Amino acid sequence: MEYKIARIPGDGIGPEISEEAVRILSRIGELYGHTFAFTEVDAGGVAIDKYGDPLPEEQLEACRRSDAVLLAAVGGEKWDDLPVDKRPEKGLLRLRGGLGLFANLRPAIIYDELRDACPLKDEIVGTGLDILILRELTGDVYFGERGGDDITYSSDLMNYHDYEVERIARLAFESARKRGKKVTSVDKANVLATSRLWRNTVSRVAKDYPDVELNHMYVDNAAMQLVRNPRQFDVVVTGNLFGDILTDEASMITGSIGMLPSASLGSTKLGMYEPIHGSAPDIAGTGKANPIAMILSCAMMLRYSFDLEEEAQAIETAVKAVLKGGARTADIAAGGKSISTREMSDLILAELK
């Protein structure tokens, strides 16, 4: 069967890790008899340089015509002086909004093999820590009206509708049913009206899931609890901005931001898959980038957009085996010997037999 993938290499380390994703998927295709047909799509800084727009309409259309989108990362210092609506990151937001991808799944899983890179090793290594953070992705302050001049006054409107909260809350309860049967909803309902709406809506939806335990937590406390006792969490559901921040934190308690994949889903099978990290301009071109978050994002794509569970697990098993064998990129080497981006993906490829 042929699967059409829109591939967005983007900026910084993006093209480097995106290339590794193609190698891994091509091997999966050979092994299991699938064809992955890639169309390269320009988005982010590279598209600003080429077309003066971080996501020209025809690039978005190419994504719409695909079965899934594989995005590496966008952004970088070169475009840092641009106003928010013209920046590379705006291209990413337009992709998420334009494709209707309201649910961002960010699994934070502990790899016991990474013990030395894990700052909470004594608390969580060997405990099977597995948190699923569900981040609402097409609402909140990211998509609200903006105003001002960036110098004397500026504003970003934070807003949510009940239906936007309801659909992500339902996904959280459905996911929890298949896992640890616990949902923690994170908000700032002691201060924000949007969080009052969030909390009321999640509580209402919870009535349809009496078998799932629900607790509410303020975001500042959640940030602290993630470090103090991450094992209390099963599924975490939260808004766009809080989810952005908490997932970077969650990645670090499990070892490195270079390890965390994500799936952005909507109401159709067309999803977008991307590592949670950015374009890492500080290591771009050095061969130091960890390709694992990108490679695990491919596994999520196989699972959620293509229903290829066995193939998804083959990638995940190969990654685990390589980590078990001791291979480390610099971010997970804990000061020890490290290998390059290409060497890491060569090892993962070799495990895919």
Ligand SMILES: NC(=O)c1ccc[n+]([C@@H]2O[C@H](COP(=O)([O-])OP(=O)(O)OC[C@H]3O[C@@H](n4cnc5c(N)ncnc54)[C@H](O)[C@@H]3O)[C@@H](O)[C@H]2O)c1
């Ligand atoms: N999805 C995306 O495209 C995305 C996500 C986050 C940030 N960004 C953009 O990326 C640019 C840089 O942002 P930032 O520096 O705040 O965050 P970043 O995630 O790019 O980097 C933060 C730190 O983590 C390291 N890091 C990130 N990914 C790594 C990997 N795969 N392997 C090893 N180390 C890795 C970097 O070297 C850096 O020290 C900004 O323009 C930002 O807007 C894009």
Ligand SMILES: CC(C)[C@H](C(=O)O)[C@@H](O)C(=O)O
């Ligand atoms: C680059 C930026 C727009 C993006 C976000 O804030 O959603 C990133 O930080 C992420 O986590 O995917």
Ligand SMILES: [Mg+2]
């Ligand atoms: Mg982020």
